[in-house]
Amino acid sequence: xxxxxxxxxxxxxxxxxxxxxxxxxxxxxxxxxxxxxxxxxxxxxxxxxxxxxxxxxxxxxxxxxxxxxxxxxxxxxxxxxxxxxxxxxxxxxxxxxxxxxxxxxxxxxxxxxxxxxxxxxxxxxxxxxxxxxxxxxxxxxxxxxxxxxxxxxxxxxxxxxxxxxxxxxxxxxxxxxxxxxxxxxxxxxxxxxxxxxxxxxxxxxxxxxxxxxxxxxxxxxxxxxxxxxxxxxxxxxxxxxxxxxxxxxxxxxxxxxxxxxxxxxxxxxxxxxxxxxxxxxxxxxxxxxxxxxxxxxxxxxxxxxxxxxxxxxxxxxxxxxxxxxxxxxxxxxxxxxxxxxxxxxxxxxxxxxxxxxxxxxxxxxxxxxxxxxxxxxxxx
Numbered sequence: 001x002x003x004x005x006x007x008x009x010x011x012x013x014x015x016x017x018x019x020x021x022x023x024x025x026x027x028x029x030x031x032x033x034x035x036x037x038x039x040x041x042x043x044x045x046x047x048x049x050x051x052x053x054x055x056x057x058x059x060x061x062x063x064x065x066x067x068x069x070x071x072x073x074x075x076x077x078x079x080x081x082x083x084x085x086x087x088x089x090x091x092x093x094x095x096x097x098x099x100x101x102x103x104x105x106x107x108x109x110x111x112x113x114x115x116x117x118x119x120x121x122x123x124x125x126x127x128x129x130x131x132x133x134x135x136x137x138x139x140x141x142x143x144x145x146x147x148x149x150x151x152x153x154x155x156x157x158x159x160x161x162x163x164x165x166x167x168x169x170x171x172x173x174x175x176x177x178x179x180x181x182x183x184x185x186x187x188x189x190x191x192x193x194x195x196x197x198x199x200x201x202x203x204x205x206x207x208x209x210x211x212x213x214x215x216x217x218x219x220x221x222x223x224x225x226x227x228x229x230x231x232x233x234x235x236x237x238x239x240x241x242x243x244x245x246x247x248x249x250x251x252x253x254x255x256x257x258x259x260x261x262x263x264x265x266x267x268x269x270x271x272x273x274x275x276x277x278x279x280x281x282x283x284x285x286x287x288x289x290x291x292x293x294x295x296x297x298x299x300x301x302x303x304x305x306x307x308x309x310x311x312x313x314x315x316x317x318x319x320x321x322x323x324x325x326x327x328x329x330x331x332x333x334x335x336x337x338x339x340x341x342x343x344x345x346x347x348x349x350x351x352x353x354x355x356x357x358x359x360x361x362x363x364x365x366x367x368x369x370x371x372x373x374x375x376x377x378x379x380x
Contacts, residue, residue: 003124004027005048006046008031009051009052010039011034011052012034012035013054028117036065043069050078055085063084081112081116082098082099084101100112146177146249149173157263158263166267173256175197180236181196183232183234183235193209225239231268232261232264313340
C-alpha cells in the first residue's frame, strides 16, 4: 500500500530527533517541533494521523498537552505515542495509545515506529472500506429514493382521467430528479405536448421531438436523453455529468416512461370502450322508442276495434227495427250479433299477454339505454 501517514513529532531532545529522523521519514510524512507551543499552534491548523509527543517539553507540560488532545472531541482520535518516564506510564490518567520509556533507546523507539506504521496502515484501510461502504449505502439510498419517485407516479397515475393529467404528473415526477423535460403524446391522428412547469414548447423543441421519436426506444446524445414508446416520448434536455447518477436516472426515466405509456394506452382503451357503450346505448334507445311506439299503436288499434264492433252491433239493431222482421227472426239475428261481439271481446282480450311482454321489453330497454350524452375527451 503506497500510503505515508502524516505525523507530528514534538521533542526537545534535538540529538535524538537527528538520530531517528531519517528512519522516520522513510515511513511517514514528518513535521518536527522542538517546543510545545509550536506543536499546539500547528495542531489548530491541521490534524495529523498520529503524534509522537515528548512529555517533557521546555515551554509546555507535554503530559498535559497529551491529555488535552485526548479530551478534545475534535482531536481525540489522533493516535498518540507518548515519550514519558516510567512514573508517568504508570499513572491512572495515562490515555496514550502507546508509550516509550525514557531514557529513549533508539532501537526500541524504531520498533514502536514500525508498529505505528502498521496500525496507521490498518486504520487507513479500514477508513477506505468504511468510505466505500458509506458510498454504496448512499448509492443504494439514492437508488431507492429515485425508484420511489417512479412508484409514486405509478400509484397516482390511476387517478388520472385524461392524457393531459398523466403528462403533467409525469413532468412533476421528472422534476423531482432536478431535470427539465418535454413530454409528447400521439394517438389516432391527434397529439399533445407539454414542458416542465407549464413552460411554452417552442416550434424548435416540437420539431426536435418529432425528429427523435422514430430513432428507437432509448437514445442518449450530446447530454440529452430521449425515451420512446408507442404513444409517448420523453425528452430530457440536459443530463447530469456524473455517469453513475446518469445511468440510474436513465433506467428510472425509462421505467417511468413505460408506466406513462401504459396509462395512456389504458385511457385510450377506456375511451374506446366508452364510445362503443354509447353506440350500443344509442341503438338500444332507438329500439326502445320503436317498441314503445308499436306498443301504443297496438293499444290504439285494440280500442278502435272494440269501438267498431260495438258500433256495428248497434247499427244492425237499429236496422232490424226498420225492416219489420218477424220477432222470432229479429231476436235470432240480435242473439247472433251479441254472440259475435262476445267472441270478438274474448279474442281481443288474449293479446293482453303480448301487451304485457311489450311493456316489459320497453322497461328493460329503458335501463339499457341509459344516458346517451356525449363522452368527455381523453385530453382535458
